[in-house]
Amino acid sequence: MFGWVISTMVCTWPCLAALDSTTSVPECSFAQALSSSCDFPIPQLPPKIVMGKSVRVKINQREYEFGIEDCKTNLHGRLTLKKGDPPLTSKALKTKLDGLWPLLRNWSITPLGKGFYEFKFQCVEDMRKF
Secondary structure (H helix, E strand, C coil): CEEEEECCCCCCCHHHHHHCCCCCCCCCCHHHHHCCCCCCCHHHCCCEEEECCEEEEEECHHHHHHHHHHCCCEEEEECCCCCCCCCCCHHHHHHHHHHHCCCCCCCEEEEEECCEEEEECCCHHHHHHC
């Protein structure tokens, strides 16, 4: 078993969708689901272990390796705007980046909160162009 530390991290939940095709992606973070501050069926989550101020979740080696493989073409980044600039929606940011990266196909962007985004590319070569 592998211990994973979750504090205020936002998780896009691909591991749950892989377990069951009927699983829908919740509209809350993994940390919020564990703290019961959103409506998500807790039995679908691995059991939590509270150690002081941190929450730990044990996952098996197979799921850990699946997660590592799934993230090999992901990058995390933060958008920093100039003071006074209006905020960009994820859709507006994707449109703007599509214009800057015309040769990249099949990439996606997921907001992680507080200006952070996850960029998922189709292959490592596309990710390296970024």
